[in-house]
Amino acid sequence: MAEPLTYDLQAQVATITLDRSATMNSLDTTTKDALLDAVRRAAVDLDVRCVVLTGNGRAFSVGQDLREHIELLGSRSQEEVWSTVDKHYAPIALTLATMEKPVIAAINGVAAGAGLSIALACDLRIAADTAGFNTAFTGVALSCDTGASWTLPRLIGSGKALELLLTPRTLDAVEAMQLGIVNQLVPADDLMATAHGLAARLAAGPTLAYACVKQSVAYAATHPLDEALAFESRMMARTGGSVDHHNAVTSFVAKQKPTFEGR
Numbered sequence: 672m673a674e675p676l677t678y679d680l681q682a683q684v685a686t687i688t689l690d691r692s693a694t695m696n697s698l699d700t701t702t703k704d705a706l707l708d709a710v711r712r713a714a715v716d717l718d719v720r721c722v723v724l725t726g727n728g729r730a731f732s733v734g735q736d737l738r739e740h741i742e743l744l745g746s747r748s749q750e751e752v753w754s755t756v757d758k759h760y761a762p763i764a765l766t767l768a769t770m771e772k773p774v775i776a777a778i779n780g781v782a783a784g785a786g787l788s789i790a791l792a793c794d795l796r797i798a799a800d801t802a803g804f805n806t807a808f809t810g811v812a813l814s815c816d817t818g819a820s821w822t823l824p825r826l827i828g829s830g831k832a833l834e835l836l837l838t839p840r841t842l843d844a845v846e847a848m849q850l851g852i853v854n855q856l857v858p859a860d861d862l863m864a865t866a867h868g869l870a871a872r873l874a875a876g877p878t879l880a881y882a883c884v885k886q887s888v889a890y891a892a893t894h895p896l897d898e899a900l901a902f903e904s905r906m907m908a909r910t911g912g913s914v915d916h917h918n919a920v921t922s923f924v925a926k927q928k929p930t931f932e933g934r
Contacts, residue, residue: 675702678709683720683874684867685713692728697736698785703759706789710763714770720874720933722770723866724793725777726786734784734807756816760785764792764818768889771882773873777866779859781841783807788817791826794885796852797866799859804842804852806835825892827851877915878933 679686687709689696698706713722726732743752767774767789776793784807790796806823808815815836824832827850835842848856857865873881883906891899910916915931922929 675699675705676709678712680716680719682871683718684723684870685716685719685721686723686725686867687713689726689732692726692730694733694736694738695730695781696726696728696732696786697738698732698734698759699736699739700755700759702736703755703763707759707763707766710766710770714766714772720772720878721870722772722774723777723870724767724774724789725863725866726779728780730780730786731776731778731782731790731802732786733781734786734788737811760788760817763789764822767792768794768818768822769885771885772878773870773881773885775866775870775873777862778802778804778853779862781805783841785817788815788819788822791822791852792818795854795869797855797857797862797869798844798847798853799862800844800856801859802844802847802853804844804847806839808839809837810839823852875931877910877913877919877931879913879915880910883910 776790778798783805919929
């Protein structure tokens, strides 16, 4: 049986590619297990300084494999069927959103349901001009998962997020860009070169500072201003004592380009 994804590490960039193109990279149990293992691997690997997540073929991912899902509904208990939310989808989203390194979603095609949610959990999204986006969940009478209720409103506002969740439709790449779902739109043939170019730039940057920025933004989303300011202060102290900061200041004074070690 072919592996459901590939994991490639080059120049401190880990590229995770969903590779079930015949099913538009739908997420069966094997794929969900592999994806969770892959993102956790990237999160703890000190040789990884940036992550690119993409898909092979016409889709980034269309979300849950409904063929497998139908089989499970007929053969397993409800509790067992829906345990995948806590076992797979939630930890995948949490790992992507909280790992202490930047994560880029290179959206090569359709991103729907949990596939879209996974892209939303990444820090930055670069999309091919042929990509499409659909929340999809209520179309099959389901609520949303994989963090969509948290990420989508923060990107585009609660009103528009509710519209897309309650009345799902496929957005083309231009509308997704206009709404703020996508950070950058490129010709399909340029997608991976663009994503890896950005990844290389980030991997060479102050990854500890990036981690603290990610944490500060996430913290501020759920805390009042005074607490957010206090958290910022802690992150400034953490980065201010770093090797990277001292190297950057020294290089600035010497009018040299700084190098960053991520510590």
